[in-house]
Amino acid sequence: MPKKQVDLIIRNASELATPYGSNQKPLVGKQMQTLKIIKNAALAVKDCMIVGVGKTSSVTSAFKATETIEAEGKTVIPGFVDPHTHLVFAGSREKEFETRLKGSSYMDIQREGGGILKTVRETRRATEDELTHNCRRTLDIMLKHGTTTVEAKSGYGLTTKDEAKCLRAIKHVSRAHIVKVVPTFLGAHAIPPEFENNPEDYVDLIVEEMIPSIADANLAEFCDVFCEEGAFTVEQARRILQVGHKHGLTPKVHADELTPYGGAELAAETCAISAEHLLHASEAGLEMMSKRGVIAVLLPAASFTLMTQRYADARRMIELGVPIALGTDFNPSCWTESQQLTIAMACRQLQLTPAEALTASTLNAAHAINRAAEIGSLEEGKRADVLILDVPNHRFLGYRFGTNLVSKVVKDGKLVVNVE
Numbered sequence: 001m002p003k004k005q006v007d008l009i010i011r012n013a014s015e016l017a018t019p020y021g022s023n024q025k026p027l028v029g030k031q032m033q034t035l036k037i038i039k040n041a042a043l044a045v046k047d048c049m050i051v052g053v054g055k056t057s058s059v060t061s062a063f064k065a066t067e068t069i070e071a072e073g074k075t076v077i078p079g080f081v082d083p084h085t086h087l088v089f090a091g092s093r094e095k096e097f098e099t100r101l102k103g104s105s106y107m108d109i110q111r112e113g114g115g116i117l118k119t120v121r122e123t124r125r126a127t128e129d130e131l132t133h134n135c136r137r138t139l140d141i142m143l144k145h146g147t148t149t150v151e152a153k154s155g156y157g158l159t160t161k162d163e164a165k166c167l168r169a170i171k172h173v174s175r176a177h178i179v180k181v182v183p184t185f186l187g188a189h190a191i192p193p194e195f196e197n198n199p200e201d202y203v204d205l206i207v208e209e210m211i212p213s214i215a216d217a218n219l220a221e222f223c224d225v226f227c228e229e230g231a232f233t234v235e236q237a238r239r240i241l242q243v244g245h246k247h248g249l250t251p252k253v254h255a256d257e258l259t260p261y262g263g264a265e266l267a268a269e270t271c272a273i274s275a276e277h278l279l280h281a282s283e284a285g286l287e288m289m290s291k292r293g294v295i296a297v298l299l300p301a302a303s304f305t306l307m308t309q310r311y312a313d314a315r316r317m318i319e320l321g322v323p324i325a326l327g328t329d330f331n332p333s334c335w336t337e338s339q340q341l342t343i344a345m346a347c348r349q350l351q352l353t354p355a356e357a358l359t360a361s362t363l364n365a366a367h368a369i370n371r372a373a374e375i376g377s378l379e380e381g382k383r384a385d386v387l388i389l390d391v392p393n394h395r396f397l398g399y400r401f402g403t404n405l406v407s408k409v410v411k412d413g414k415l416v417v418n419v420e
């Protein structure tokens with residue numbers, strides 16, 4: 001048999017490790033731990049797509065390539081998918097960080113006009129170009145750390161005009177950047193100061209004006225709500241998610257982050273694709289999520305930055321069959337671009353194994369943003385988003401932390417990061 005011509009072969013990898021299960025359903029329970037692991041592995045790419053995965057000997061006897069990458073001593077895994085970021089904002093909050101170190105809580109700071117509201121003021125003042133520039137800079141760093149697809153939420157505009165401006169910035173950067181960006185409308189991130197005394201009027205504005213105009217302009221795929229004491233009540237969140245759904249926006253919920261508030265239950269009830277944070281989720285809420293297949297997007301870096309020592313009960317979620325994904329929660333109070341750091345925290349604070357954390361950062365994360373048919377695992381027929389890590393096996397993920405293990409990033413079949 002003549003060898004088939006392909007564009008790229010990555011070969012002689014010490015190990016290739018990937019979750020598998022194509023695009024059927026997010027992985028749950030023991031499936032999260034069960035990776036496909038190939039020693040002395042190779043991967044073949046043609047027209048941006050993976051066309052062969054296996055032992056180097058079998059891949060190289062079936063294919064010949066225009067370009068070859070030697071991966072001796074290295075580990076090949078899928079590109080990271082970060083399913084929860086607040087990518088688009090202006091300014092920074094390093095002063096507030098120091099205030100928090102002295103003991104002020106997140107909600108104390110918000111009540112004094114800091115926190116989200118400071119970022120809202122700065123984001124409203126910024127131009128669409130400035131915001132696009134900020135997003136581009138962040139994506140550059142994320143890509144170097146191995147993230148090839150991110151979800152990005154609006155939520156620092158909080159007017160129809162400024163929310164649309166943020167989502168347009170996401171759209172511009174997504175078109176131009178190597179990293180693919182999936183947009184989420186989060187107009188219900190905080191009650192803006194001008195609606196402080198009449199929050200119901202702000203909910204009216206979201207459902208009557210923001211959602212229809214944003215859906216019309218095709219600026220978002222998902223609609224998220226910060227359902228929390230001091231933010232949006234369960235009733236308000238339900239109304240926003242239902243109207244979003246009617247306009248074609250799939251529900252997501254910031255749920256039970258700071259208090260037990262019924263967010264997990266709401267996510268299950270509204271058939272949300274995911275519920276995020278879940279530090280205080282009730283057992284009943286988790287059981288409902290498990291039944292409906294709602295993905296728990298866990299954000300250990302957000303817990304780390306809150307300094308409350310409270311983390312989501314990931315082991316219980318896995319026992320209950322709730323699928324878990326991991327995200328950075330990149331935002332001005334949790335400023336990390338690194339999914340590798342998230343994995344290190346997930347191993348230590350959520351007691352995930354490196355294999356579970358890898359599944360949660362790739363295939364399950366792709367499910368959480370409705371991209372599992374295209375990305376999230378190294379399987380034939382998926383897009384060739386591939387990382388080559390400078391370590392001999394996947395167990396180094398999380399084990400070594402605070403340094404960037406990425407040696408090469410291949411996005412859509414092209415070598416886009418190459419650390420010599």
Ligand SMILES: [Zn+2]
Nearest residue numbers: 084086254329
């Ligand atoms: Zn968030």
